[in-house]
Amino acid sequence: MSVRPVIRFSLLLTCLLALPAAADYRAEDDFYGEAPIVLTVSRLDKPLAESPASVSVIDRQMIRDSGATSLSELLRLAPGFIVGYYYDNSPVVTYQGLGARWMRRLQVLIDGRSVFVPSYGGVPWNNLPLLIEDIERIEITRGPNAVTYGANAFLATINIITRHSAEDLGHAASGAGSLDRDSGIGHVYYRYGGNNEDLDWRLSLGHEEDAGYSVPRDGKRVNKINLRLDYLSAYNRFWSLQVGFSSSSVNLGDGEATDPVRVEETDHGYFNGSWEAIDDDVTSRIRLTLSRQDADDHYVTGTLNDFIAELTGDPTFQLLPPFVTDVDLGRDSTRSELELYQNRQLNEAVQINYGIGLRNDRVESFYLFNDRSVHSLDQSRLFGSLEWRTGNGWLLDTGIMLEDSSRTDTETSGRLSLIRLFDRHSLRMVVSRAYRNPILWELEGSTTFDAYIPPPIDRNYYLVIFRARPGIDAESILSREIGLYSRWMDDQLTTDIKLFNYRVEDQITVEEISLNPDPVTGYPQQFGQAVNGGNTRVRGLELSFNYSAAGGRTRLFGGYSLVEADSFDQDSEDSFPMHTGFLGGHVNVGENQQFSGVWYHVGRFSWGDRHRFTDSYDKLDLRWAYLLDAEHALRVELIGKNLLGDYGDYVKYDHQTAWLVRLSGEF
């Protein structure tokens, strides 16, 4: 790894630390300015009007209104987001397009911890050790933002923020179950929160299960446990420690010889420790995180005679005695990360952010690398940004990030954002560049299956699925957007519109390589290889609104995305639905009843690795809630899912209408 950027940046950091901070008390800022985040229930890190990118917020009320019972479902509540299911227990999420079963172009953070799994890449939505009930809000940056969030903040960044443990005192519990036996949906949640002087804690436990599609049976059972401790020392030093664990077992397999019906067991654990110091004009933060996922999927295939005969075009295999093989799809992966960050207010007009991040990814998987060794990737990043209020209503926000990896060149990401602030509107112009470094599998992968063929052939047959190509480089994105955020009707209504275009360059794609037939056997040889394929251009517009009236008793929210793509690769081009949208809200009736629901629309498109169009579909979820006891927030809810009937998904049609009952309360 090159250390020169680190040294250069460290010198810069030293200079910055030596800068004087603005120490003068300004009453106007104390009254009308921004205070540090305190309770997650209260506010955003940055006012939306001043955000240097398009940001959607899915708050606790929207989460409740949606009736969603899984984390991935919630992401439909942001413009342009598409959620699909490879299997029912294997959700896939993308922003606008370029979606694939292993989605590597999104950055997902939970309280600042990256939950990207370095083995396949992507996010294990199914078994994240996170309970929806603990989420305060989800902030989604729609567009590249590597300067703030680092690698994988490529198409979008999903920042999930859980509640401070001081906000969850006492006992809370909820239980939900489907009314029909086929859906087999069940959720149980329990939480206890307490405190002692300056220490707060929350323990939350959950169990989720879902029978999945009717054929194949792709159900899931997940157990989760989380512990969060928050401690205050010296009145302005804040410590936070989170540990969690989930254990899931999911049904896999379509029953074919190569994919028998089986159960995959996955354990997922994490540690997230942070320290924050708030001083007069400086906020410093150190965060150390560790995530580990161990998936066990080891099985013996059915008889492979027919399969290999078809693959090779040689019917001799069908005449041999039955033969099988052993397949190990298990993978153990660990991501550890250290980040040091500082925010400094230089004067009333200028503030800067800067920091260093170090990351190590380790993967052990015979399936991915065809060996039992640990494959490792080190990355370091140095970042800094400057926010300058010019004084005449303009806000300049610019930043840069240097990212160095042990396998690729140093990449420089940047963002320039110019915002014109009016009383009720803010007009932003943003140019941003980001990179996505290839994951270990794309760099070093070697996925091969082998099977011993009995006499008279009496030797191993090798089926190569994937083989890494040396020299693969990072893919990049250059994005431009112009947006207008507005507040109307005494702030009851907010709207956001953005026009955008971006170009993904050197897009990493898996190319099918055909070699000459094996000289010994004469069998055809074909395998996949990650390559920098070409460019994809995307342009369009997005709209969103949020209306809240009568002190929150009535609320409407919605979003719409219109996208056009032009790509070197037909699959990539087809992966962008032209229209997506949603419309939701709630209305309170009397003091005890609430009706809510969300309608979603996704246009015709194709998942990038599916090579087949998914029809346009509409989905409607409705919810009725009745408050039985206000003191204990004892509430019964009836939730109807997929009320417009079945719709096509990643692989097949099988989303049946389901009715759930949920009972929740606090004690």
Next chain:
Amino acid sequence: MKYLWRYCRVHLLLIVLIGMTGAVGAADTPQEPVPSMRSLWIISSSNNRFFRRSIRRIEERMAAHVDRIVKIHSDEIEQRRDDLAQASLIVTLGARAMRQISAMDLDRPLLHAYLTRYQYLSDPPLPGSHSLLLDQPLERHLRFNRELTGARNIGLLNVKMTAWDTEQLQQLARSEGVEVEQKLIDPEQGNPVAEVRKILQNNDNLLALPVPVLYNRKTLKGILLAAYRLRKPVLSYSPAHVRAGALGALYATPEQIGDQIADVALPWLLGQAPTTAHELARYFAIDINRQVATALGIHPPSAEQLQQAIEDAIQP
């Protein structure tokens, strides 16, 4: 589909037009020519958006009554010394502008705004000037507390310099039907978070008043967390604190500050100088954090209802 980008460009133009409309609206100031030679100078410590909102209101109210309204940054005053010496009235916004203009020792009427009582006492302006303080009258805060939470026991942290006279404080409290415990602390010695915890052991609410050595960027998060942990609300002077996690705030908006400046400046220009050295905020607005209220089990009335109830109870 191929017309999409053309469609987008139309919208782009629309956005820019909307933006420009806002910009024009923001810069537009009514200017009614009046045969008068009065000049009003507004000197800002900075060009922030709060000051701009106040200035816009001053211009709306006063443009018809003065010949000139001149707006400058406090860093420019040395170059404009001769002009300032002719000003009919000088209004300063913020402590920095107040200090800089005071240092020039001009023999002109001075009206200072955007100062807290703490700043006023620790760094007094020149004699003869008049200061409009950001602080609200204490009885208004107490009434706000009563209408919002109904709590009877209120904790108040203070420092020696801004401490309320005990007798006066108790009299005010009695008239509002509450008990107020004022605790004086030395910010150099004490831990404000620990003090908040102590005072909230015996009281229902914490009333935060603008004392920057107690409530500042360093201490706010710990104080709000300490109060939240005890499930006791914080009522504050700052809407920024409400966004951060306080239950509610009573404060004057920048427009209301502009109104108060105009209220004082107009008669002054006609020869009726204020008779006191300073005054508290005449107008007020209310912010409530409804999520925090829900979490604390409080069901507050609307901000409008609260405002009306306080106005009815306390005449300025």
